Amino acid sequence: MARFIAFRLCHTVLILFGVSVVAFGLIHLIPGNPLDILLPPEAPKTVVDQLRAEFGFDKPLYLQYLAWLGRVLTGNLGTSVFTGLHVTHELLSALGNTLVLAVPAAVLGFTLGTTFGTIAAFSHGRPLDKVCSVIAILGLSMPHYWLGIALVIVFAVLWNVLPAAGMGGTGGVPTSWEEIQYMILPVATLSMIPMGVIGRMVRSTVLEILSHEFPTALRAKGLRSRRVVFHVLKNAAPPALAVMGLQLGYLLGGSILVETVFNWPGSGQFMNLAIFRRDIPVLQGTVLVLASFFVLINLLVDLLQALIDPRMRR
Amino acid sequence: MTDIAVVQPAIKPGEQPDSEPRGYWRTVGDRLLHDRVTLGVAAVLLVIISLAAFAPWAATHDPLQGSVIRRLKPVGTPGYFLGTDETGRDIWSRLVYGGRLSLVCGITPVLLATMIGGMLGLLAGVGGRLLNTLIMRVVDVFYAFPSVLLAIAICGVIGAGIGNTILSLTVVFIAPIVRVTESLTTQIKTRDFVEAARASAAPLFAIIRHQILPSVLGGILVYATSLVSISIILSAGLSFLGLGVTPPNPEWGLMLNALRQSIFVNPIVAALPGVAIVITSLCFNLLSDGLRSAMDIKLQT
Numbered sequence: 378m379a380r381f382i383a384f385r386l387c388h389t390v391l392i393l394f395g396v397s398v399v400a401f402g403l404i405h406l407i408p409g410n411p412l413d414i415l416l417p418p419e420a421p422k423t424v425v426d427q428l429r430a431e432f433g434f435d436k437p438l439y440l441q442y443l444a445w446l447g448r449v450l451t452g453n454l455g456t457s458v459f460t461g462l463h464v465t466h467e468l469l470s471a472l473g474n475t476l477v478l479a480v481p482a483a484v485l486g487f488t489l490g491t492t493f494g495t496i497a498a499f500s501h502g503r504p505l506d507k508v509c510s511v512i513a514i515l516g517l518s519m520p521h522y523w524l525g526i527a528l529v530i531v532f533a534v535l536w537n538v539l540p541a542a543g544m545g546g547t548g549g550v551p552t553s554w555e556e557i558q559y560m561i562l563p564v565a566t567l568s569m570i571p572m573g574v575i576g577r578m579v580r581s582t583v584l585e586i587l588s589h590e591f592p593t594a595l596r597a598k599g600l601r602s603r604r605v606v607f608h609v610l611k612n613a614a615p616p617a618l619a620v621m622g623l624q625l626g627y628l629l630g631g632s633i634l635v636e637t638v639f640n641w642p643g644s645g646q647f648m649n650l651a652i653f654r655r656d657i658p659v660l661q662g663t664v665l666v667l668a669s670f671f672v673l674i675n676l677l678v679d680l681l682q683a684l685i686d687p688r689m690r691r
Numbered sequence: 692m693t694d695i696a697v698v699q700p701a702i703k704p705g706e707q708p709d710s711e712p713r714g715y716w717r718t719v720g721d722r723l724l725h726d727r728v729t730l731g732v733a734a735v736l737l738v739i740i741s742l743a744a745f746a747p748w749a750a751t752h753d754p755l756q757g758s759v760i761r762r763l764k765p766v767g768t769p770g771y772f773l774g775t776d777e778t779g780r781d782i783w784s785r786l787v788y789g790g791r792l793s794l795v796c797g798i799t800p801v802l803l804a805t806m807i808g809g810m811l812g813l814l815a816g817v818g819g820r821l822l823n824t825l826i827m828r829v830v831d832v833f834y835a836f837p838s839v840l841l842a843i844a845i846c847g848v849i850g851a852g853i854g855n856t857i858l859s860l861t862v863v864f865i866a867p868i869v870r871v872t873e874s875l876t877t878q879i880k881t882r883d884f885v886e887a888a889r890a891s892a893a894p895l896f897a898i899i900r901h902q903i904l905p906s907v908l909g910g911i912l913v914y915a916t917s918l919v920s921i922s923i924i925l926s927a928g929l930s931f932l933g934l935g936v937t938p939p940n941p942e943w944g945l946m947l948n949a950l951r952q953s954i955f956v957n958p959i960v961a962a963l964p965g966v967a968i969v970i971t972s973l974c975f976n977l978l979s980d981g982l983r984s985a986m987d988i989k990l991q992t
Binding site: 391392395396398399403404406514515517518519520522523524526527529530534535626627629630631633634637638648649651652653660664667668671672675 | 828829831832833835836837838839840843844845847848849920924927928931932933934944947951954955958959961962964965968969972973976977980
């Protein structure tokens with residue numbers, strides 16, 4: 378197990394290094410100086426040069442990268458070229474708001490998905506299987522930004538029972554029913570995709586496990602069907618866990634569209650704003666942090682899998 | 692070389708004598724013909740694609756011509772049976788024309804990524820340890836980005852536009868396709884019929900062409916079909932954010948964003964472009980499911 382952990386840690390460090398290169402290099406996909414887009418063309422050359430020196434854009438690319446990496450490793454993502462505020466601080470508070478949506482959405486999506494998938498697999502071929510499978514594939518095929526709009530239309534416009542957008546309070550974890558009301562629609566919207574993916578995945582995994590001999594043996598032994606389901610689900614857990622990890626990462630990185638629909642001040646909207654302001658340090662920082670989160674979640678899932686299933690420890 | 696043909700009869704089913712067992716692809720075709728859901732889905736997709744292809748005939752109005760007098764008409768208005776948008780343009784005509792861009796921006800990246808990613812995956816699979824490590828570690832890095840995040844970041848940097856949308860989505864889809872192809876190839880590589888071909892001194896390229904490619908193609912195809920659904924949702928999402936197709940071009944994601952302002956006036960019309968996206972992406976998902984069960988493929992993705 379120790380060897381496996383060491384191997385996975387080394388791998389993760391390498392991946393994180395690659396991720397940092399991509400996040401940094403992204404902005405240099407367009408030729409020219411990143412400041413050119415930001416400054417008006419009639420800006421005097423002395424000002425341009427001064428700003429270039431200030432942000433370090435006058436140095437060779439690899440030096441810029443090393444300087445950036447050095448700062449990032451000490452937790453400093455630089456300052457926004459638009460607002461002059463510290464990226465780290467702003468990003469953390471935005472990320473907190475995103476987690477307020479992503480974690481409940483993940484829990485809801487995983488619970489619903491596992492339930493639907495298990496029901497579908499155990500009633501394989503019967504109408505209940507069809508119903509559950511249809512719900513799962515709909516969750517998968519629905520653009521969540523559209524589902525958000527549709528939910529707003531139904532609950533905020535037609536019935537007028539829930540707020541259409543915004544976060545209500547000052548951000549962070551909600552403390553009152555008022556603030557929770559603002560969360561309901563975005564969380565429901567975000568939980569759809571994990572619900573669909575997990576549902577389909579659990580269904581096929583459980584079906585595969587049911588084709589083994591041990592569930593029949595357990596039944597023949599006289600075990601109650603509830604216990605049989607438990608044993609089957611335990612075997613379905615490792616692959617389901619892997620997919621859940623991926624999905625949680627997608628919820629963090631992919632919430633940008635849903636946050637736009639609900640005007641939610643999370644990391645996605647933070648990044649969207651940075652794109653339209655051409656705010657390079659913010660964009661680089663957000664991409665790096667969100668992708669690193671994704672990598673670390675996957676590491677955690679791999680280790681958890683190895684803990685549950687010793688066969689995974691190659 | 693005759694040995695190879697016997698080992699893998701699926702390659703040239705047309706040349707098999709009638710007494711031979713039926714070819715793999717013919718069995719797949721037969722299964723598909725008896726799968727009513729997949730047939731129905733294929734028919735719906737055909738209708739959507741032909742509506743988009745023959746948009747000038749299917750549309751009832753000019754998709755770009757608006758009028759202030761008929762702004763935001765509800766569904767069922769005579770002459771504008773799906774209503775009009777915020778500048779008085781006919782929704783049905785814009786949906787039909789919008790299908791062109793949405794389908795092109797959704798399908799092209801998957802086609803490109805399948806070609807590039809498939810090639811890289813095959814190379815990584817049959818190549819030596821060094822080549823495999825090189826390709827797969829780079830792929831790991833790109834796979835470490837959530838797809839939406841990567842697509843939005845690339846598009847955000849290189850700017851809006853149809854070409855840029857296709858480019859960014861292609862980059863996003865290459866990594867997962869390389870992974871699937873590589874894992875399929877390494878599974879096939881150790882099978883007896885590939886060993887036999889190698890023992891008969893077949894050149895590497897011939898082995899790839901006749902043994903490996905036919906065996907992995909089905910899996911890649913099924914996976915790529917399911918990616919089309921994601922790609923359509925993502926490309927419309929990019930336009931929705933203002934990072935994809937630019938106005939006044941009709942495109943489903945863009946229409947959705949523009950109509951979002953009028954959900955309080957005309958909620959049903961505002962939801963229509965999304966319905967088009969849902970139907971199309973649902974069809975591609977179901978098609979992928981149908982192909983998967985017809986080809987009897989188990990994919991771990």
